[in-house]
Amino acid sequence: MQAEKPKLYLLYDQICTAYVTILECFIQPVYLELTKEDINKAKDILNAKEQKILSVDVNDVGIHLPLLETNVGGMVPNLIRLKRDTQELDNEKLSNFYTKCKEFYIEAAAQIKQRFPFDDKERQALKCLQMLNPQVILSHEFNKKHITSISELLYHIPGICPENITELDREWRTLRKTNFEFNETETPSVEEFWWHVSKLKKGDGSVMFPLLSTLTRKLLCLPHSTAMVERLFSSINLMKTKLRNKLSTTTIKGTLHTKSEIKNCFEFNATNDH
Template identity: 30%
Template sequence: MPGKRLKESDALQDYLDPKPYLGYEFEKNMSECKFPEEIASDIRRRCIEFVIELVTQLRQRLPENFKVLQSISSLSESECLKPVKNDILDLAKLFVNNAEILTRIDFQRRKLHTIQWIQTSDTIGLWAEIVSYRDATGENPFKELSDLAITKLSLPHSNADVERVFSQMGIVKSKLRNRLAITSLNAVLTIKYGLRRHGKSCHNYKLPESVLRKIGSLEAYQTSSESPQPSTSTQSPIEGDPREIIEWDLADLQ
């Protein structure tokens, strides 16, 4: 039915137009080919069935939290700067339970378009500007809203993002480095992705002077009193006879 707003659970077949319009190019080719009525009807029917099957399979591939991903669009620069905005509270409730903070987020979003922003063509740039914005009192009047937006936008929104991280983790935490602690693994991955965000690599990044001064000193190795534990449950002979350590290393090299 034209104009009918369907839910995800609705069967598409129950709302089909009896004679759906399949587009200008399709109708033009059908009229030029001058097929017999029976063949033309069969072609049209098969095209409709193909589209229905395509929509059905696309629905099956949607993640369970697709409504959350759909609501992320309310944080885009085009939606945020509209005078009339969609409700964001359902999205905010997933991360915020405090009614007072939810009220602030609602009011802050309603007056977001009253400020003349510079970065109005890029979502990330706009929210970076909102985060750094300060009023006459030196405070950010959009703090709660910007915190929510940065939290949402920093989440991995596809399986590909997560798979890439796991792939990099497998490269860093190899069999020879199976005792690598979680804190060390997290630090290595943070550095790798941080360099990538800045368009740098390990051979052209210039370390700050403060970091260079720490190299070779005890200050570079100062940690908390509780030392991190290895992230694997496999017990390897790290402590004990040095010959056992050599045998463990040689076994991993094979």
Template identity: 25%
Template sequence: MSARESDDEGPSTPKKKRSYKQKFRNEWLHHENFKKWLRRDMKDPYRAYCIFCDTSMIADMGALKRHSEGNKHVLKAKPSSSLTSIATAFKKPSPSLDDKRKIAEIKLAAFMTEHKISHRVMDHLVELLPKAFPDSEIAQKIKMKRTKLRAVINNVLGTTEQQDLCTDLKRQKFSVMIDESTDIAAIKTMCVVVRYFCPAKGRIVSRFWDLIQIYGNDNTDHSSSAERLFDAVLKSFQDHSISLENIIGFGSDGWMLPKFTSANTLFQSESPMITKIHVKMNDLYRELLTTHVKPEHITSNLDEIDPTNEKHFKNLEDAYFGLGVQRQISSSDMLPELVIDLKERCRKFIIKACVGIRKRYSLNDPVMAAVSLLDPDNCVDTSKRPESLQRIFELLPRLVPKCLNEQQQIDDQWRKLPSLINKVDSSQAPDVFWNQILLKEDFSKLANFMLEILSLPNSNAECERKFSEINDIKTRKRNRLITNTIKGNILARQSILRNSANCIDYNPNEKMMKTFTDKIYKNEPLSDSDTDID
């Protein structure tokens, strides 16, 4: 036997076990015992790092456990543990199932309100939801038919919106605008809208405040005098503890309260137009006069020109009624007497428009003339701006601080305003411009004063928009809705559009959740008289 064969037949040497290095594993970062302190060692993929001990170690489960139980690590981890408990104490708890149910019901109410859906639909929808979503605990818990829906709209969405408005109106000076109308059920109501500077938006805003039924069901006094209506408006603010000192302006239709005037529909804009109205009204009146009045009689004092004075009229053939009329006359074989009749009718129409402007607007109103100088472009132009605000102070005493020192501060800031000509954009809307100035500490008093001027009413267009909204809510098929329910719907829709783009993005706030209790049924009608047909 050869030596080679002998070696092969002898006992074999055992193979040495190969060792593998463990790389750091990401799942360790989520391990309950490691997640607070364990990090990857960025210098070595085969090592781990403890942020408490500032120590690197091999990436091995056993090594991690041994480190976490070591005296040094336990001692270092104690302060972090106490900090974590403090953070946990302030962490907002997840909503309970009952809170989730309330949120769902409020969002459903917002959906029904925004889209003006009949409340009766809710009777079927609430029974459909648990069947459509049998695996949803929230859907099973929702119990909201039309009575509860009405209560949520009126006393959760509507009430919290009015509370938020109260907070604003107690801090800000505001104007009041009113209008009255008769709805499809022959109920006469008065719409109240407030106009003020909203710091959160940085803009002048108009918000619906109240809907007042002029003739109550138990009221035998069917008079609607100016004093009675005015008292009803003031009472609506006093009932919410809002100081009447904060009211700086009042606007309404001329036929309601003759001593007040409202602007022409030409200026029914949601943006502040008070600085432009005087110039625009004078320009419009002058343009209408030039069509039929001789140029030599059109003076700078437009208020003294009588548009009905025939002695100042142009000859009828010289009167200008626009290209449309001129082409109509020249392109047709009209008899001469018909041409004369057409021109006379056009002149009468323009004269009536001029008389209407004079009736509704004072062309020489000193307040409007002075306020027109406060347009942003004029404010920074030294050739157009008044040197002092003294004249404005005399014309608007309700807006001016009683303290002479504060008046002087406002006037000083006004005199220094041109120094900002290269730091602000005067081409922006007036309220945006003055909100920019408000952010500059040295001009804050002036900016607040100007924003109060911009809050003065220039039309009651917003009231008219609200009545259009009311007509969409109280239709022929929903003509039994009472005034309080309509008011709740308008306030609720206002809350939705003020806080979100639509009902999809609308999220109930903490105040709504606290208001949503059994007390929401208080003052709600128990019968079907306040509902709709379908």
């Protein structure tokens, strides 16, 4: 999360993708994909696939790939072939190498699930934030079906959701059917997209998505630790020293805003508003 822009809505997806990528290195594909029977039974295919992946027991040797089929990268198989041709690598050393690689994958997968338990309430709340992602909303209809309703937010993040959850859900369903005039080759940033949504009007001139716009602004302000936050604290420490320990919060905020907005004082053009 080394970014200055909100990225919290991507966290669940990215960790889930990293977890699946590790599993694919040593687990047989049949245990990571839905069967035809699974697809026919599933109400939500994406969720069913995710649950199947998360239920995989990484320590079950019976579902592992054959040892020498463990994925060890792109260059390594060629290096192994060269070493085998020159008889510098015997079967025992090769087997030991692949065993160590598989043990690393197993431990990495276990550590991810331990540090980021996908099924607990807090992580499921992060999953709900997928609805902020412009790529999800602007994708074609099939990809939007897995977030048909955002009523789950009321359960996971009740303090932020408005009281009229029915009207909020109606706005979301309307948004899913709205055609946006964005450049197809470039998806807008999350701030640009929701700013655009907040400016949409109905035929009578009233705001089309008032509750949804307010909610998304609150969600994008959820605190999370990033490099940007660390830099902000460092800036505060430079301002509020032992000699200047009486600085008020208002003064610190004003100084931080000045530092943020006026990057180069030599080229800054002051206006009457300043």
